[in-house]
Amino acid sequence: MVFYGRKRYVDILDCYLQQNLVSNGGYFDEVWFMSHTKDEDDVAWVEDLVSKTPEYKVVGKGVCEGKKYSCMWNYAVEDNTIYVKIDDDIVWIHPDAIPQLVQTRIALPHPYAISSNLVNSPVTGMEQYHYGAIHPFLPDPSTKPTFHATESWRVSEKQRYPKDELTDDYNIFDMIASYRGHPWLLISDDHYDLLKTPMGKYDQNRGGDPIAFGAAWKSWGIGAQQQYSLLYNLEQNKMQRYFFGRSIRYPENSLAPNASAIVAGDVNGPGGEQTYDTGYNRYNLNFCAVWGSDIRDQLPIADDDEQAITSDIPKRIGRPFLIDTRSVVAHFSFFTQQDGISKSDLLDRWRAYANEAVCAPNNLKMPWDLMCPNFRTDGGLGR
Secondary structure, eight states: OEEEOOHHHHHHHHHHHHHTBGGGTSSBSOEEEEEOOOOHHHHHHHHHHHHTOTTEEEESTTTTTTSOGGGGGGGOOOTTOEEEEEETTEEEEOTTHHHHHHHHHHHOOSSSEEEEEEESOHHHHHHHHHTTOOOOEEEOOOSSOOSOOOOOOOGGGSOOOOGGGOOOOSOTTSOOOSSTTBOEEEOOSOGGGGGGSHHHHHHHOOOSSOGGGSHHHHOHHHHHHHHHHHHHHHHHTOGGGGOOOBOOOOOTTSOOOOGGGSOOSOOOSSOSSSEEEOTTOOOOOSEEEEEHHHHHHTOSOOSSHHHIIIIIHHHHHTOOEEEEEEEEEEEOOOTTTHHHHTTBSHHHHHHHHHHHHTSOGGGOOOOSSOOSTTOOSSSOOOO
16 A cells, blocks of 8 residues: 555555565555645546556555555455555665565564664664664765766765865754755765764763654754664675564464454464564654454544554554564655755665666666756757
8 A cells, every 4th residue: 555645655655666566576555645635736646557567456546645644554454364554655665665565464463563674763763773784874065066076876985075064063953965966975885974074963962852752853953873883784794783683472362453454274384583562652654564354343544544553553452563573674754854864865776776676677767757858868968
């Protein structure tokens, strides 16, 4: 279930969805684009996309458009069915993320829902920081482009941040993008330098806000630093840095899910090895797996579906919300981060990664936003 509204992100996500279809050896029987926009351009684009792939469908058109997200959960109610809810701005999915998430949903029936380990999330972002997955990046300090444009996703191909310009004299809430399309530069491989970066500054002074709505939610710099760190970890082949959970086994007499959400027989294989219990605190609902019968039992879902599914319902029925730390995905931005993070080169990097590692040769992606006037896509140079 892709909660759909913006084609510029789903164009990249499409490659990952295709990769995970049953017809391509994956786990998804169908992909539903849950219509939540009245923008004619975006509506026409997704309908064209759906027409090209038999497993793709538009669901909720004319019913949920312009309404609260809770409307979309009314469709996730079938017995013996796992629904994976995906936000439209998920820009990277580890090849193991969906198989791992689904197997954990099967192996652990007691938790109400199972989430992936989100990159760019207040809760998991700070856990990733403490477990060594975050690296010291800062935005290019120049006020105008200092690099030739590139189609590479690899952050090591840029020079490192100039140490003589290094300072922590900035407010993480008021960071200004250096220029449109700017990169972030690695300071060093010394984690002591993290103290100069947005995540390090936040970790030293958390303030009084709940973490779900604190600086890691508001600051585009913190969101960007998490994503550039992921790109660096991918380049180094060090994804194990994200696996901070542990095996959690719940008592056999604990509150049970609906009977149709229990798989009979001995469950062998992956699932549930390294999970993290959120303790009934709010978490982001960008990418999670639920049983249809569990959703049906709790309808109607409240308008704030994130609060309901990650905190209120689990607390009310005594069944926790878990994060599978081995199922890693990247979330582009919260609306609070959108203005700054969209001025970085991150979306171009995620597109470049997808084109290199995920998209089929006949499904390579081109940029939506051409940053230079008279930009030509045939290899020529505009003025």
